[in-house]
Amino acid sequence: MSLVVVGSVALDSLETPFGRRDEVLGGSASYFSTCAAFFGPVRAVAVVGDDFPAAHLEFLASRGVDVRGVARRPGRTFRWKGRYELDLNVAHTLDTQLNVFAEFRPDLPAACRDSEYVFLGNIDPDLQGQVLDQVRAPRFVGLDTMNYWITSKKGSLLRTLERVDMAFVNEAEARQLAEEPSVVRAAERILGMGPKALVVKRGEYGALLFSRGGVFAAAALPLSGVLDPTGAGDSFAGGFMGYLARTGREDEDALRRATVLGSVLASYAVEGFSLDRLRTLTAAEIRDRYAQARQLVQFPDLEDGALGDATSS
Amino acid sequence: MSLVVVGSVALDSLETPFGRRDEVLGGSASYFSTCAAFFGPVRAVAVVGDDFPAAHLEFLASRGVDVRGVARRPGRTFRWKGRYELDLNVAHTLDTQLNVFAEFRPDLPAACRDSEYVFLGNIDPDLQGQVLDQVRAPRFVGLDTMNYWITSKKGSLLRTLERVDMAFVNEAEARQLAEEPSVVRAAERILGMGPKALVVKRGEYGALLFSRGGVFAAAALPLSGVLDPTGAGDSFAGGFMGYLARTGREDEDALRRATVLGSVLASYAVEGFSLDRLRTLTAAEIRDRYAQARQLVQFPDLEDGALGDATSS
Numbered sequence: 001m002s003l004v005v006v007g008s009v010a011l012d013s014l015e016t017p018f019g020r021r022d023e024v025l026g027g028s029a030s031y032f033s034t035c036a037a038f039f040g041p042v043r044a045v046a047v048v049g050d051d052f053p054a055a056h057l058e059f060l061a062s063r064g065v066d067v068r069g070v071a072r073r074p075g076r077t078f079r080w081k082g083r084y085e086l087d088l089n090v091a092h093t094l095d096t097q098l099n100v101f102a103e104f105r106p107d108l109p110a111a112c113r114d115s116e117y118v119f120l121g122n123i124d125p126d127l128q129g130q131v132l133d134q135v136r137a138p139r140f141v142g143l144d145t146m147n148y149w150i151t152s153k154k155g156s157l158l159r160t161l162e163r164v165d166m167a168f169v170n171e172a173e174a175r176q177l178a179e180e181p182s183v184v185r186a187a188e189r190i191l192g193m194g195p196k197a198l199v200v201k202r203g204e205y206g207a208l209l210f211s212r213g214g215v216f217a218a219a220a221l222p223l224s225g226v227l228d229p230t231g232a233g234d235s236f237a238g239g240f241m242g243y244l245a246r247t248g249r250e251d252e253d254a255l256r257r258a259t260v261l262g263s264v265l266a267s268y269a270v271e272g273f274s275l276d277r278l279r280t281l282t283a284a285e286i287r288d289r290y291a292q293a294r295q296l297v298q299f300p301d302l303e304d305g306a307l308g309d310a311t312s313s
Numbered sequence: 314m315s316l317v318v319v320g321s322v323a324l325d326s327l328e329t330p331f332g333r334r335d336e337v338l339g340g341s342a343s344y345f346s347t348c349a350a351f352f353g354p355v356r357a358v359a360v361v362g363d364d365f366p367a368a369h370l371e372f373l374a375s376r377g378v379d380v381r382g383v384a385r386r387p388g389r390t391f392r393w394k395g396r397y398e399l400d401l402n403v404a405h406t407l408d409t410q411l412n413v414f415a416e417f418r419p420d421l422p423a424a425c426r427d428s429e430y431v432f433l434g435n436i437d438p439d440l441q442g443q444v445l446d447q448v449r450a451p452r453f454v455g456l457d458t459m460n461y462w463i464t465s466k467k468g469s470l471l472r473t474l475e476r477v478d479m480a481f482v483n484e485a486e487a488r489q490l491a492e493e494p495s496v497v498r499a500a501e502r503i504l505g506m507g508p509k510a511l512v513v514k515r516g517e518y519g520a521l522l523f524s525r526g527g528v529f530a531a532a533a534l535p536l537s538g539v540l541d542p543t544g545a546g547d548s549f550a551g552g553f554m555g556y557l558a559r560t561g562r563e564d565e566d567a568l569r570r571a572t573v574l575g576s577v578l579a580s581y582a583v584e585g586f587s588l589d590r591l592r593t594l595t596a597a598e599i600r601d602r603y604a605q606a607r608q609l610v611q612f613p614d615l616e617d618g619a620l621g622d623a624t625s626s
Contacts, residue, residue, distance in 0.1 A: 017494075040621045064621070086494050181330075181399050184537040205518040208535060217609050219530035222521060224497040243619065256612040257619070283620040290615050296530050297610040299569040302603050306556065306570070307596040308353045308377070 001139070002043070003245040004112045005032045006131045007121020007234070008078055008101060009046040009056075009070060014273060015083040015094075018227045024274035025056045026080060028121035028144065029070075031231035034278045035238025035265040036119075037064040038286060039246040042238075043112045045069035045131070049077035049100045059279070069109050073100040088229045088270075089203050108134040117245040119237060120164070122146050125157040132163055140250060142166040142241050143195075144233065150176050162194035165250075168237050170201045183208070184215075197255055199240070199262070201233055209259045213252030218259045219297050221267045221289060228273045232266040235278070239265030239286075264289045314452070315356070316558040317425045318345045319444045320434020320547070321391055321414055322359040322369075322383060327586060328396040328407075331540045337587035338369045339393060341434035341457065342383075344544035347591050348551025348578040349432075350377040351599060352559040355551075356425045358382035358444070362390040362413045372592070382422050388413040401542045401583075402516050421447040430558040432550060433477070435459050438470040445476055453563065455479040455554050456508075457546065463489050475507035478563075481550050483514045496521070497528075510568055512553070512575070514546055522572045526565030531572045532610050534580045534602060541586045545579040548591070552578030552599075577602045 005028075012026030029046040036042040043066040048057075050072060057067050078101035081094040106127055116139040120128040128143060141164040149157050150173060157177075161167065167190060171183055177193075178186035183200060187210040190198050197211035206220035240262035247254055264286055271277045318341075325339030342359040349355040356379040361370075363385060370380050391414035394407040419440055429452040433441040441456060454477040462470050463486060470490075474480065480503060484496055491499035496513060500523040503511050510524035519533035553575035560567055577599055584590045 038620055182537050182539075184535045202518065205515065206530075206532070215535050215609060216612070217519075217532035217535070218612075219519070219532055219610070222497045222528050222530070224495050226495075246619065246621065247616075253613050257615060260612055261615075261619075286620060287615060294612070294614070296528060297532070299529070299531075299573055299607070300566050301607070302570060302574075302600060303560075306559065306574075307351055307599060308559065 001116040001245050001248055002114060003036055003040070003117040003119070003241060004043040004045060004069070004108070004115035004135070005029050005036065005119040005121060006045040006106045006128070007032060007119075007123060009044070009048050009052070010078040010080050010101075011052070012230060012274060013079070013081040014228055014230055016088065016228050017084070017086045019273065021273045023079070025059070026230060026274060027078065028234040030056075030060065030275060031234035031269060032119060032121060032238035032241075033060060033065040034063055034275055035235045035269070036242030036245070038239070038265070038281070038283060039242035041066060042242065043069055043115060045106050045108055045112060047071045047073055047100050047104045049073060049075045052077045066111070069112050071107070073103070075100045082230065084229060088226055091229070106131050116140070117241060118142070119241045120144065120160070121234065125149050125153050125160040129156070129160045129163070132160070140165045140244060142168060142237060144168045144237060145173065147173055147176055158193060164195050166197045166199070167195045168199045168201065168233065168240075170203070170233070174200050199236070199259060201236060203229070203232070207236065207259055207263060209255055211252065211255055213255070216256050216259060218263045219293070220263055221293060221296060223267060223271065226270045229270050231275070232270050235269035236262035236266040260290060260293050261286070264293060314429040314558050314561050315427065316349055316353065316430040316432070316554060317356040317358060317382070317421070317428035317448070318342050318349065318432040318434060318551075319358040319419050319441070320345060320432075320436060322357070322361050322365070323391040323393050323414075324365070325543060325587060326392070326394040327541055327543060329401065329541050330397070330399045332586065334586045336392070338372070339543060339587060340391065341547040343369075343373065343588060344547035344582060345432060345434060345551035345554075346373060346378040347376055347588055348548045348582070349555030349558070351552070351578070351594070351596060352555035354379060355555065356382055356428060358419050358421055358425060360384045360386055360413050360417045362386060362388045365390045379424070382425050384420070386413045386416070395543065397542060401539055404542070419444045419447075429453065430554060431455070432554045433457065433473070434547065438462050438466050438473045442469070442473045442476070445473070453478045453557060455481060455550060457481045457550060458486065460486055460489055471506060477508050479510045479512070480508045481512045481514065481546065481553075483516070483546070487513050512549070512572060514549060516542070516545070520549065520572055520576060522568055524565065524568055526568070529569050529572060531576045532606070533576055534606060534609060536580060536584065539583045542583050544582050544588070548582035549575035549579040573603060573606050574599070577606060
């Protein structure tokens with residue numbers, strides 16, 4: 001089914017312990033749509049400046065992304081500059097230049113307004129709400145957000161949350177949003193704010209899915225070659241939403257598969273700088289790693305007599 | 314089969330965001346043996362002072378722990394005082410009084426020397442070696458250690474590591490021991506130092522098992538009622554080694570079950586201060602949570618046609 005993402009398309013400058021890259025393709029909509037496109041067509045709504053290399057849009061289009069919703073505006077493209085420590089969980093933003101993104105007022109092309117699946121990338125929650133207003137009959141809506149919006153626009157965020165089916169947050173965001181240090185209790189509270197399901201992302205530790213079906217833990221594949229964690233969360237959401245949109249299902253099995261596929265896409269994304277690894281990724285590789293993810297967590301039932309008698313009850 | 318643990322028996326004073334306790338039962342041998350005793354008999358070798366409450370030894374004995382190897386020496390019992398932050402992963406040692414533990418020279422009672430399974434708790438690696446010297450024909454040896462010994466006695470630790478089948482470390486210890494920031498590569502190096510298998514403990518994120526059978530990820534059960542993380546690692550090792558000693562198996566299925574049982578025992582241990590939750594724990598509850606751990610990570614195969622055609626290969 002039809003899927004649209006609204007988010008950023010950016011030029012990133014990155015420094016990790018394993019190298020650096022200047023002005024490479026980045027942004028939530030880029031990662032999301034490239035990953036979602038493995039499952040079916042996806043429409044991207046974003047804005048770039050007149051300095052944005054045409055080759056990047058051609059790349060997205062070549063992957064099956066409909067880029068007609070990526071507006072080109074006079075001015076410079078959104079730029080983000082970041083540095084990661086040896087512990088790649090620790091990121092420092094060195095510079096953010098919103099440029100044309102500062103005036104981003106998502107205007108969905110007519111062709112996008114009938115989208116059934118909608119992903120609201122991490123932008124101002126008021127804009128997320130305005131995007132939803134433009135979608136005629138959204139069937140399943142996912143939302144990403146960040147600490148900045150939780151702090152500065154909590155009211156707007158709560159209003160948008162009421163309208164979505166699914167939220168994707170990391171552990172710190174879950175705790176902050178719910179004002180509750182226990183991630184389990186925080187997740188319960190967030191499910192009370194509107195979404196039917198919630199993914200709590202835990203970086204190299206995987207992700208937790210909270211839904212009507214209970215809790216599901218997706219272990220991250222242990223990787224030895226992580227180069228650049230940028231875009232992991234959006235790649236996760238892209239795999240997750242792309243799979244749901246393809247199957248049209250929202251049952252527990254589908255949500256669990258989507259969570260694992262999200263982890264798999266994220267695991268590939270971080271093995272290259274920018275979207276480099278995703279450029280050569282194949283469907284067969286996604287299937288391979290999905291199978292590995294099953295093998296990774298498989299264990300048999302406990303046999304009778306595994307425990308002693310002395311303390312049995 | 315017979316199992317012996319050598320480690321500490323201590324009086325802990327604890328402060329967590331959820332309360333405090335003074336001079337309660339603690340120590341690696343206490344947690345380990347209480348957890349291992351759910352699977353079968355276990356022998357504890359440790360030292361306490363003449364101030365140590367008899368009731369604690371009576372408790373251990375009542376759980377099936379053979380405490381004849383717990384020597385009582387003139388002087389005060391080992392005391393540890395710690396404080397945990399709201400993020401329970403952050404622990405501060407406020408005070409350590411080794412007392413009689415400073416002169417601990419493990420002397421295995423004759424009845425312990427025929428033990429087939431041996432757990433070397435976190436003590437001086439030279440002492441761990443001396444314990445092994447006293448065991449006539451160890452069949453399976455597990456070892457715990459900590460950053461202090463990796464820093465101050467690395468040579469001794471490496472000599473002891475060569476003699477063990479299994480090591481239990483946390484992520485930071487794995488990185489430090491292997492001098493390698495990637496946990497996956499660190500684990501590979503440690504397996505090159507002697508042990509056939511390695512558990513890397515990740516606290517609330519669970520544990521990774523590295524062995525000939527590859528990597529296994531045991532997700533920790535998401536808990537909302539953690540009170541006191543003290544003893545989690547020793548409880549894990551107790552469940553792990555206790556199960557192996559009961560079954561006499563070391564194949565991949567057995568190691569995976571042991572890893573999950575270790576996680577289950579640790580999950581109960583942290584739900585009470587000191588060993589409080591373990592005192593009332595039943596075999597049925599262990600089975601329940603084992604079943605929950607399976608449900609937590611279960612997900613179906615990917616169906617045909619889950620991925621699009623455009624990018625298939």
